[in-house]
Amino acid sequence: MDAQQPERKTLSATEVGALAHLYRGEVYRSTVWRTRLDTTTNWAVVTLGIALSIAFSSPDASPVPLILVGVLIVFFLMLEARRYRYFNVWRARARWMETHFFAPMLHDGDVHLEEGWQQTLAEDYWRPRYHVSLIVATGRRVRRNYFWILLIQTLAYAGKLMVHPTPIENLDQLFLRADIGPVPGELVVACGVLYCITWAGFSLWSWLGDRRKAGHGPRFSSMG
Numbered sequence: 001m002d003a004q005q006p007e008r009k010t011l012s013a014t015e016v017g018a019l020a021h022l023y024r025g026e027v028y029r030s031t032v033w034r035t036r037l038d039t040t041t042n043w044a045v046v047t048l049g050i051a052l053s054i055a056f057s058s059p060d061a062s063p064v065p066l067i068l069v070g071v072l073i074v075f076f077l078m079l080e081a082r083r084y085r086y087f088n089v090w091r092a093r094a095r096w097m098e099t100h101f102f103a104p105m106l107h108d109g110d111v112h113l114e115e116g117w118q119q120t121l122a123e124d125y126w127r128p129r130y131h132v133s134l135i136v137a138t139g140r141r142v143r144r145n146y147f148w149i150l151l152i153q154t155l156a157y158a159g160k161l162m163v164h165p166t167p168i169e170n171l172d173q174l175f176l177r178a179d180i181g182p183v184p185g186e187l188v189v190a191c192g193v194l195y196c197i198t199w200a201g202f203s204l205w206s207w208l209g210d211r212r213k214a215g216h217g218p219r220f221s222s223m224g
Helices: 013-055 064-108 117-126 134-163 171-177 185-216
Strands: none
Touching: 013 064, 013 134, 064 117, 064 134, 064 185, 134 171, 134 185, 171 185
């Protein structure tokens, strides 16, 4: 059986400099991908704004644009969740170096290589992988950005049905206004409720997962 290699206890000045440059590169990449996240959010906001303008342009305007814009919002959300998974890789690496290299060096004047954090970082470079699933990434984006977009879309649609062209007098009138061609209003409203519950479920799933991970992970862990 091969003998285990002795664990490293020190870094040379060249290696410390290289690690600092590596950290700077990871921060740059995470910043670039963070900007891409903002871009998709802006697209969702703009398209929702256009749908609101069309739907509320007159009392007789159709509420259908507020439903159709949901397709675009979902597309942008899934695109943003995919981008978030990439962003999270670079962010996690940078944060890992902050908590295991820079923070101990600033606090104790020691890099603490005996904790073996550099092996974890090296493994992440040798075998790169996503640190969060698509479901978790989607839930995080809903919680942090798309909750408000989806809330405005839902309230706007409900408000449009209730006040235009005149205030509703009963629930049957609400369902009648929700009709889309041959599709009955009851089915449209039911799909809308399912739409909201689905994204709430994604958000709750990721929130519970993050809490569970924070509760069972090591104190200074930050990968993912």
